[in-house]
Amino acid sequence: MEKGSxxxxxxxxxxxxxxDHIPADQLFKVITILxxxxxxxxxxxxxxxxxxRLGKKAIIKVADRLFEEKxxxxxxxxxxxxKINVIKDFEVVEKKVLRVPEQIVGIVKCANPKCITNHQxxxxxxxxxxxxxxxxxxxxxxEKNTSSENIKIxxxx
Amino acid sequence: MPKxxxxxxxxxxxxxxxxxxxxxxxxKNKVQPILxxxxxxxxxxxxxxxxxxxxETASNRLGARVIGFSDAGNTSVSKGETLKDTIKxxxxxxxxxxxxxxxxxxxxxxxxxxxxxxxxxxxGANQHPxxxxxxxxxxxxxxxxxxxxxxxxxxxxxxxxxxxxxxxAMSHFEPxxxxxxxxxxxxxxxxxxxxxxxxxxxxxxxxxxxxxxxCDILYMTRVQQERFTDPMEYEKVKNTYNLTASMLAGAKENxxxxxxxxxxxxxxxxVDDTPHAYYFKQAENGVYVRMAIxxxxxxxx
Numbered sequence: 436m437e438k439g440s441x442x443x444x445x446x447x448x449x450x451x452x453x454x455d456h457i458p459a460d461q462l463f464k465v466i467t468i469l470x471x472x473x474x475x476x477x478x479x480x481x482x483x484x485x486x487x488r489l490g491k492k493a494i495i496k497v498a499d500r501l502f503e504e505k506x507x508x509x510x511x512x513x514x515x516x517x518k519i520n521v522i523k524d525f526e527v528v529e530k531k532v533l534r535v536p537e538q539i540v541g542i543v544k545c546a547n548p549k550c551i552t553n554h555q556x557x558x559x560x561x562x563x564x565x566x567x568x569x570x571x572x573x574x575x576x577x578e579k580n581t582s583s584e585n586i587k588i589x590x591x592x
Numbered sequence: 593m594p595k596x597x598x599x600x601x602x603x604x605x606x607x608x609x610x611x612x613x614x615x616x617x618x619x620k621n622k623v624q625p626i627l628x629x630x631x632x633x634x635x636x637x638x639x640x641x642x643x644x645x646x647x648e649t650a651s652n653r654l655g656a657r658v659i660g661f662s663d664a665g666n667t668s669v670s671k672g673e674t675l676k677d678t679i680k681x682x683x684x685x686x687x688x689x690x691x692x693x694x695x696x697x698x699x700x701x702x703x704x705x706x707x708x709x710x711x712x713x714x715x716g717a718n719q720h721p722x723x724x725x726x727x728x729x730x731x732x733x734x735x736x737x738x739x740x741x742x743x744x745x746x747x748x749x750x751x752x753x754x755x756x757x758x759x760x761a762m763s764h765f766e767p768x769x770x771x772x773x774x775x776x777x778x779x780x781x782x783x784x785x786x787x788x789x790x791x792x793x794x795x796x797x798x799x800x801x802x803x804x805x806x807c808d809i810l811y812m813t814r815v816q817q818e819r820f821t822d823p824m825e826y827e828k829v830k831n832t833y834n835l836t837a838s839m840l841a842g843a844k845e846n847x848x849x850x851x852x853x854x855x856x857x858x859x860x861x862x863v864d865d866t867p868h869a870y871y872f873k874q875a876e877n878g879v880y881v882r883m884a885i886x887x888x889x890x891x892x893x
Binding site for chain 2: 547549550551552555566575
């Protein structure tokens with residue numbers, strides 16, 4: 436991760452979780468998915484940082500918080516290549532690899548306008564599928580697929 | 593959660609064959625009032641005369657009483673009641689719910705909140721599994737088998753849910769498909785991917801003539817105006833196919849024409865008098881198949 440010699444655009448945290456290599460335009464979706472709006476911890480964000488791989492990337496540092504695998508895997512929907520680093524005493528002690536969960540409950544809106552979940556107060560539910568490496572969400576209700584470029588995050592509950 | 597029939601995937605191949613064999617029993621012996629003490633609800637949030645009458649006939653033949661509505665307009669739904677509340681309430685009254693709803697996924701959701709089995713009688717353009725079961729029953733009846741059948745599906749293969757479900761159900765039985773449709777209404781890629789993955793052969797064509805003589809089943813469909821958002825597009829394709837008796841001269845002897853009905857212009861009246869016409873018998877079969885589905889879900893067969 437960030438070496439001592441490298442200048443940090445977002446200041447280091449002593450303990451907690453760093454979510455790096457988030458595509459810049461997905462930052463706010465990640466914030467929504469993880470519910471950081473209501474998180475009392477100290478959180479620092481960086482957006483539109485230069486990245487060799489992504490062009491522009493975003494980074495989130497949440498102090499004194501570890502995320503459960505189940506929780507963190509949800510962001511694979513919008514930032515599949517994000518790097519999750521667990522920090523202890525300013526050192527990376529664990530790197531987590533994101534895995535798209537088999538089932539997504541809530542979070543995402545079904546792209547089918549005729550799906551019942553878009554008309555009644557129903558929690559959405561999808562099975563994730565990969566077709567030629569492309570992520571698709573198969574709606575448990577209307578049985579239609581929402582492709583990854585059509586993923587809309589539900590912001591209000 | 594009690595066993596429901598929402599999508600054709602809810603039945604295994606064995607369950608399909610089991611229900612088809614119960615239906616055969618019911619066709620032989622139509623009066624079997626085994627559900628004399630049961631009440632069945634038919635909730636039609638969207639009108640459909642044929643399907644509703646078929647389900648109500650099936651329920652009555654089994655001796656059950658039927659309650660319900662045929663149009664959501666004069667129910668509490670029009671007052672803004674949620675689907676959940678309607679289903680919760682009705683499932684306290686009855687032993688089984690048959691429902692049709694204009695929105696896709698409505699029946700699946702209903703089956704999750706209901707305390708009794710739910711049969712999906714159509715949810716928008718999604719699923720209509722009792723239609724698929726009666727199609728299987730009719731194919732078996734006319735051909736004496738379900739395996740190794742050549743099926744030519746004609747018409748609206750894009751929006752037509754009956755062809756999509758039939759394709760999925762037949763995939764258990766090594767079929768061979770021809771898809772006949774205008775460019776605008778071709779079989780969607782996801783279903784072709786499904787067939788490719790299963791190694792099931794199919795070919796696509798725009799021409800109906802020239803693709804009649806080698807099939808066992810000619811499955812005709814109506815171009816459904818209600819599925820089109822653009823009326824211009826509907827006008828362009830609505831009269832693409834018109835099957836007439838003269839086109840059937842070279843058809844195989846065993847070839848039968850099926851159609852989920854109602855038909856408009858895609859099958860001419862003179863076809864009705866040919867030995868290939870089977871769509872009215874197919875509709876009649878719907879009653880036996882629905883009797884079988886109801887009896888099976890309620891644990892009687």
